[in-house]
Amino acid sequence: MNYSAMSPKEVRKLIKEQKITGQTSGMCAGYAQANLCILPKELAFDFLLFCTRNPRPCPVLEVGDAGSRIIKEMADNADAATDFPKYRIWKNGVLTKEVNDISDIWQSDFVYFLIGCSFSFEAELIEAGIPVRHIEESRNVPMFNTNIPLKKAGIFGGNMVVSMRPIPYDLVVKTVNVTAAMPRVHGAPIHIGNPKLIGINDISKPDYGDAVTVKDGEIPVFWPCGVTPQNAVMNAKPPIAITHSPGHMFITDIKNSSLKY
Amino acid sequence: MNYSAMSPKEVRKLIKEQKITGQTSGMCAGYAQANLCILPKELAFDFLLFCTRNPRPCPVLEVGDAGSRIIKEMADNADAATDFPKYRIWKNGVLTKEVNDISDIWQSDFVYFLIGCSFSFEAELIEAGIPVRHIEESRNVPMFNTNIPLKKAGIFGGNMVVSMRPIPYDLVVKTVNVTAAMPRVHGAPIHIGNPKLIGINDISKPDYGDAVTVKDGEIPVFWPCGVTPQNAVMNAKPPIAITHSPGHMFITDIKNSSLKY
Numbered sequence: 001m002n003y004s005a006m007s008p009k010e011v012r013k014l015i016k017e018q019k020i021t022g023q024t025s026g027m028c029a030g031y032a033q034a035n036l037c038i039l040p041k042e043l044a045f046d047f048l049l050f051c052t053r054n055p056r057p058c059p060v061l062e063v064g065d066a067g068s069r070i071i072k073e074m075a076d077n078a079d080a081a082t083d084f085p086k087y088r089i090w091k092n093g094v095l096t097k098e099v100n101d102i103s104d105i106w107q108s109d110f111v112y113f114l115i116g117c118s119f120s121f122e123a124e125l126i127e128a129g130i131p132v133r134h135i136e137e138s139r140n141v142p143m144f145n146t147n148i149p150l151k152k153a154g155i156f157g158g159n160m161v162v163s164m165r166p167i168p169y170d171l172v173v174k175t176v177n178v179t180a181a182m183p184r185v186h187g188a189p190i191h192i193g194n195p196k197l198i199g200i201n202d203i204s205k206p207d208y209g210d211a212v213t214v215k216d217g218e219i220p221v222f223w224p225c226g227v228t229p230q231n232a233v234m235n236a237k238p239p240i241a242i243t244h245s246p247g248h249m250f251i252t253d254i255k256n257s258s259l260k261y
Numbered sequence: 262m263n264y265s266a267m268s269p270k271e272v273r274k275l276i277k278e279q280k281i282t283g284q285t286s287g288m289c290a291g292y293a294q295a296n297l298c299i300l301p302k303e304l305a306f307d308f309l310l311f312c313t314r315n316p317r318p319c320p321v322l323e324v325g326d327a328g329s330r331i332i333k334e335m336a337d338n339a340d341a342a343t344d345f346p347k348y349r350i351w352k353n354g355v356l357t358k359e360v361n362d363i364s365d366i367w368q369s370d371f372v373y374f375l376i377g378c379s380f381s382f383e384a385e386l387i388e389a390g391i392p393v394r395h396i397e398e399s400r401n402v403p404m405f406n407t408n409i410p411l412k413k414a415g416i417f418g419g420n421m422v423v424s425m426r427p428i429p430y431d432l433v434v435k436t437v438n439v440t441a442a443m444p445r446v447h448g449a450p451i452h453i454g455n456p457k458l459i460g461i462n463d464i465s466k467p468d469y470g471d472a473v474t475v476k477d478g479e480i481p482v483f484w485p486c487g488v489t490p491q492n493a494v495m496n497a498k499p500p501i502a503i504t505h506s507p508g509h510m511f512i513t514d515i516k517n518s519s520l521k522y
Contacts, residue, residue, distance in 0.1 A: 045306035045372075049324055052309065053334075063310055065414070073314075073412075111306075151334075153326070 023247035033249035038242040046154025053151035057228035059116035086245035093237030116185035142206035147199030284508035294510035299503040305372040307415025314412035318489035320377035347506035354498030377446035403467035408460030
């Protein structure tokens with residue numbers, strides 16, 4: 001099946017029916033994909049406040065009403081409990097299970113958060129003629145813990161996680177401009193050039209994802225990363241939290257290009 | 262006293278001491294001013310969600326932790342309970358009192374919301390050579406109820422309130438660009454040209470504020486207005502809510518120019 005050319009609605013149907021249970025990378029070309037975090041309402045204000053205070057790593061695309069599974073804005077009537085290929089269930093900060101459907105454990109006080117994903121701006125970078133190394137090398141993007149403190153909200157805090165893409169010097173300004181136009185999917189870089197300044201000692205050893213080649217004439221460019229809010233949730237060790245499994249995203253009905261201003 | 266040339270810190274001190282209890286318009290030239298809404302934590306998630314879903318009329322500048330009066334981001338250690346010249350106390354949607362200090366009625370579950378104000382972009386319009394009619398005519402900006410529906414969150418909903426400024430045809434594009442660069446203070450216009458299309462029958466009869474002259478060669482331009490969130494709170498009739506009195510704003514330490522991207 002050519003999932004790349006299919007519509008988000010068609011692919012979401014296959015996901016709901018569990019005919020697709022794998023990663024969504026490359027599916028429904030041109031459409032934005034989203035990260036998931038589900039928390040009980042008791043923690044939802046602090047988590048929304050955490051995202052509001054840290055919009056660069058935690059750009060909120062949509063938040064459900066308490067108890068509601070319905071996704072209205074990012075898709076036409078999708079279901080937060082069935083329309084991700086794989087979910088992770090966390091209890092007190094410990095991963096307890098991976099499942100393909102959370103209908104049976106949905107609680108009336110659950111609030112879902114859809115958070116923007118850098119997949120969206122990578123499509124725009126490629127469109128603009130800017131190389132995206134981990135895609136060229138068929139790897140996951142390299143991600144790093146940093147010393148950049150986040151603003152706390154309730155039990156949520158910690159440091160920012162960033163993703164890194166090596167960019168040729170003569171394309172750095174264009175890279176900043178292309179990504180700055182898309183603040184709902186992390187926006188402009190948070191740092192350019194000196195990994196040590198943000199607490200990264202070795203860019204060949206990412207904390208998450210895979211290392212990629214940095215060629216002569218390229219400079220490492222760092223963006224706020226969607227792993228940040230997930231990390232903050234895990235570190236806070238709430239009694240229950242649900243996230244998507246890495247790479248197993250929600251495919252929205254929204255074109256990447258319409259996430260620009 | 263020339264309050265226009267004074268620093269925000271100095272003016273806030275006079276406000277805290279109740280030596281200033283009047284409107285803040287024109288004070289501390291160049292610095293952003295902010296709207297206030299205070300709600301009990303029980304309603305804070307829904308209100309923050311309402312703002313998140315309606316960022317154009319409800320641009321959140323800062324939200325306090327539950328129970329905290331301290332303003333950290335928009336000012337250096339200011340106090341949400343004393344640093345506005347005048348507060349309005351609402352019970353079940355009814356205005357019950359206006360006071361200059363709310364220290365004595367502050368509750369441990371209160372959450373304050375500071376919301377962006379179009380004062381900030383008006384300074385930028387004038388700087389760009391664009392006339393701002395109500396300032397020229399020393400009136401309050403004309404504001405209107407519209408038929409533009411807001412996205413609901415819990416008990417909060419209703420239609421958008423807009424402000425109107427007549428703009429010469431040849432400056433409309435510049436006006437859009439100048440204000441679009443400041444999304445944290447309402448950003449670009451929401452409508453240009455035909456008041457009837459957004460449910461306004463007579464632009465000489467504003468629902469709030471004062472009418473202003475629309476000259477030949479000018480077109481009415483409408484922006485999302487900060488009265489919107491206050492209206493939503495009043496219409497929801499919460500047991501208790503506190504807002505600033507109209508025009509009696511919080512003066513931040515943030516320059517209008519730094520609210521741009």
